[in-house]
Amino acid sequence: MVIKLFYTLVVIFGVAMVFVVAQDPYIQDEFIQDPSISSLEVLDATTYELSSTRVVGVYTSSRINRYKDHDEFKDFKASYIANDLKHTLSSNIAIKRENELEFRGAVFYENSDDTRLNSEVAMYNISTKVAQVPSLFTLWRGDGVKVIGKNLKYLPTKEITAQEVNAWVWR
Numbered sequence: 001m002v003i004k005l006f007y008t009l010v011v012i013f014g015v016a017m018v019f020v021v022a023q024d025p026y027i028q029d030e031f032i033q034d035p036s037i038s039s040l041e042v043l044d045a046t047t048y049e050l051s052s053t054r055v056v057g058v059y060t061s062s063r064i065n066r067y068k069d070h071d072e073f074k075d076f077k078a079s080y081i082a083n084d085l086k087h088t089l090s091s092n093i094a095i096k097r098e099n100e101l102e103f104r105g106a107v108f109y110e111n112s113d114d115t116r117l118n119s120e121v122a123m124y125n126i127s128t129k130v131a132q133v134p135s136l137f138t139l140w141r142g143d144g145v146k147v148i149g150k151n152l153k154y155l156p157t158k159e160i161t162a163q164e165v166n167a168w169v170w171r
Helices: 002-022
Strands: 040-050 055-066 071-082 085-097 100-111 115-125 130-141 145-154 160-169
Touching: none
Parallel strands: none
Antiparallel strands: 040 055, 055 071, 071 085, 085 100, 100 115, 115 130, 130 145, 145 160
């Protein structure tokens, strides 16, 4: 009787193992059809960018969601050193699509040259290195300049264009 029971359990185990081995290991990809569903979520993430001698960038986010066509960062903060200037950027949401970064909600930029920018939306193209603010913005300089305008565009050649600009200078 014990031998029959043992034999039955071995047969059931063997059939189960054949079934498991025959399964497609990537079957989970068939269930994720909706691109609005996040396939990966990371909480309280911090990333460091290193050069050969020092840390040049620190990027933090309270939540990262990876979707099929983009990555979304909540409570994004970046601190980056380039050309001996420290650049700090923060926004409520940052979205990365291929070579485009889009920052939404309470976008604030500051550098160690005492330049500050505040807006609701900002965009940056990684390949062309063009920064754009397609909405209202406020720009402050430490030397007593305040600028309010629309549609700011900053080119890598350090050229700035904007529309409907109002500026105040005090010393």
